[in-house]
Amino acid sequence: MEIGVTSFVETKPDTKTGVVMSHAQRLREVVEEIVLADQVGLDVFGIGEHHRDDYAASSPAMVLSAAAPLTKRIRLTSAVTVLSSADPVRVFQDFATLDGLSNGRAEIIAGRGSFIESFPLFGYNLHDYEDLFNENIELLLKLRESEKVTWNGGHRPAIHNLGVYPRPVQNSIPVWIGSGGTQESAIRAGILGLPLVLAIIGGNPTKFAPLVELYKKAATHAGHDVSQLRVGSHSIGFVAEDTEKAAELFFPSTQYGMNKLGKERGWAYYDRSSYDAARSSNGALYVGDPETVAQKIIHLRKHVGITRFMMYVPLSTMPHELVMRAIELLGKEVAPRVREEISKWEAEMR
Numbered sequence: 001m002e003i004g005v006t007s008f009v010e011t012k013p014d015t016k017t018g019v020v021m022s023h024a025q026r027l028r029e030v031v032e033e034i035v036l037a038d039q040v041g042l043d044v045f046g047i048g049e050h051h052r053d054d055y056a057a058s059s060p061a062m063v064l065s066a067a068a069p070l071t072k073r074i075r076l077t078s079a080v081t082v083l084s085s086a087d088p089v090r091v092f093q094d095f096a097t098l099d100g101l102s103n104g105r106a107e108i109i110a111g112r113g114s115f116i117e118s119f120p121l122f123g124y125n126l127h128d129y130e131d132l133f134n135e136n137i138e139l140l141l142k143l144r145e146s147e148k149v150t151w152n153g154g155h156r157p158a159i160h161n162l163g164v165y166p167r168p169v170q171n172s173i174p175v176w177i178g179s180g181g182t183q184e185s186a187i188r189a190g191i192l193g194l195p196l197v198l199a200i201i202g203g204n205p206t207k208f209a210p211l212v213e214l215y216k217k218a219a220t221h222a223g224h225d226v227s228q229l230r231v232g233s234h235s236i237g238f239v240a241e242d243t244e245k246a247a248e249l250f251f252p253s254t255q256y257g258m259n260k261l262g263k264e265r266g267w268a269y270y271d272r273s274s275y276d277a278a279r280s281s282n283g284a285l286y287v288g289d290p291e292t293v294a295q296k297i298i299h300l301r302k303h304v305g306i307t308r309f310m311m312y313v314p315l316s317t318m319p320h321e322l323v324m325r326a327i328e329l330l331g332k333e334v335a336p337r338v339r340e341e342i343s344k345w346e347a348e349m350r
Contacts, residue, residue, distance in 0.1 A: 001301060001342040002308040003335040004044030005037050005327060006079040006234050009057035012260065012316040015252040021317065023056035027063060029320050030056075034067035036324055038074040040331025046079025046109065046234070046310055051117040054260075061094035068102035077107035079197075079234060079310065080178035084132040085118040087156070088140040089164055096168040104169035109197050110137060111178025111185070131155065137175075137192070144172050176232065186211050190218025190229075197232035197308075204282045205235070205300055212305045232308035233300060236315050237286030239293050239329040240322075246288050249322060250314075251275055254285075257316035286311060290333035297338050302345065309338075 011026045013019065034045045045067075047060035057063050060078040068076060076098060081091055091108065099106035112129065119126045135153040142149055143164050152158040176195045179185035189196040196215050198208055216226045236254070240246035251272065258270035268274075278285040286293050300306045311330060314323050 001339055002043035003338060004042050004310045006046040006310045006312045008048040008050055008055050010316055011056050012054050014317055015256050026056045031067045033327055035070045036327050038071035040328050042074060042331045044075040044077060046077045048079045049082050050115060051121055061098050065098050065101050075105050075107055076102055078109050080109045080111035080113050082113040082118045083110040083136045084129045085122045085124045088136045092140060092143040092164060095173055096166050099168035099170055099173055100166055107174040109176040109178040183214060186215040187218045190215045191222045193219055193224035195230040197234055199234045200284055201236055202284050205284050206303045209304045230307045231305055233306045234310050234312055235286055237311040238313050239290060239326045239334060243288035243292050250287050253314055253316035253318050290329055294334045294337035298341050301342055
C-alpha cells in the first residue's frame with residue numbers, strides 16, 4: 001500500500017488576508033513539500049498540470065525536476081499530464097529527463113484534467129479530445145518501448161524511424177491513466193493494461209468499487225495479469241494532531257476553493273454541513289487526526305481495492321507551515337498505521 005501527496009500548486013487568495021502569493025513563492029514552497037514528503041517516508045508526490053492564474057504548475061516535470069536531486073526515494077509523478085493537448089514526444093522527453101535526474105523515480109499520470117484551458121492555448125479543438133487522447137497515449141507508449149519510433153496518426157505529423165532522447169533510467173517509465181470516474185476511462189486503462197488513478201473527491205468512495213471491477217474485467221478480457229495492476233486514489237485531505245483542529249483549519253480554504261469552482265460549474269453552495277458530511281466515515285474528505293485518516297484509507301483499500309492513496313493537500317491556499325505539518329503527520333503517523341494493518345489483512349486473506 002503506497003501513500004503519497006498530490007498538489008496543484010494553487011495560488012488562490014489567503015482566506016484571512018486576501019493576499020495572493022506569487023507563482024514563484026508557491027513553486028518554491030511545493031519543492032520544500034516534496035523534499036519533506038521524501039524525508040518522512042512517503043512513497044509518491046504528484047504535481048497537476050494547469051494553465052490558469054490561480055495555479056502555478058503548468059509544467060509538472062519542471063517542478064518535479066527541481067525536487068529530484070534533493071530527494072532520495074520518493075516517486076515523482078504528474079497528476080495529471082493533460083495528454084490530449086500535449087505533444088507525446090515532448091512529454092516523454094521531459095519525464096525521461098526527470099527520470100535521469102531522479103535516478104529512475106519518474107512516473108506519468110495521463111488524463112484529461114479538470115480544466116480545458118490547455119486546448120485553446122496549444123491550438124487544439126476540445127471536440128477532438130477523445131481522438132487526441134487515443135492517438136497520444138498510443139504514441140507515448142510506443143516511445144517508451146523503443147529508442148527509434150515509426151508512427152503515423154491523424155493529428156500529429158508522422159515520425160519515420162527517429163530516435164527520441166534522452167532514454168530513461170527505468171526500462172519503462174510507469175504510465176497511469178487518470179480518471180474522474182467514467183466507465184470509458186476505466187475500460188481504456190484495463191484494455192491497455194495500465195494502472196488506474198481515480199479522482200475520488202465526492203460522494204461515498206465505496207461507490208467506486210464497481211468501476212474498479214469493470215477496470216479489472218476489461219484488463220482480464222484483454223489478456224493482462226490483473227494481479228499486477230495497481231489502482232490509485234487522488235483524494236482531498238488534511239491531517240492535524242486532533243480531528244477537530246484538522247476540521248477547523250482545513251474548512252476555510254476548502255470552502256473557498258469549492259465555491260470558486262462551484263460558480264464556474266453550477267454546483268450548489270458549499271457550506272459547513274456539506275464539509276462535515278464529506279469528512280464523515282462515508283465521505284470523500286480525509287480530514288482528521290492520524291488514526292481517523294488512517295482508518296478511512298484502510299477502508300478504501302479493503303472495500304474499493306485502492307493500492308495507492310494520494311492525499312491532495314492543500315485545497316486552495318493554506319499557510320505553508322500547516323501543509324508541511326500535515327505532510328509530516330501523513331508520513332510519520334498515518335502511513336505506518338495503514339501499511340501495518342493492510343499487511344496483516346492481506347496475510348489473513350492469503
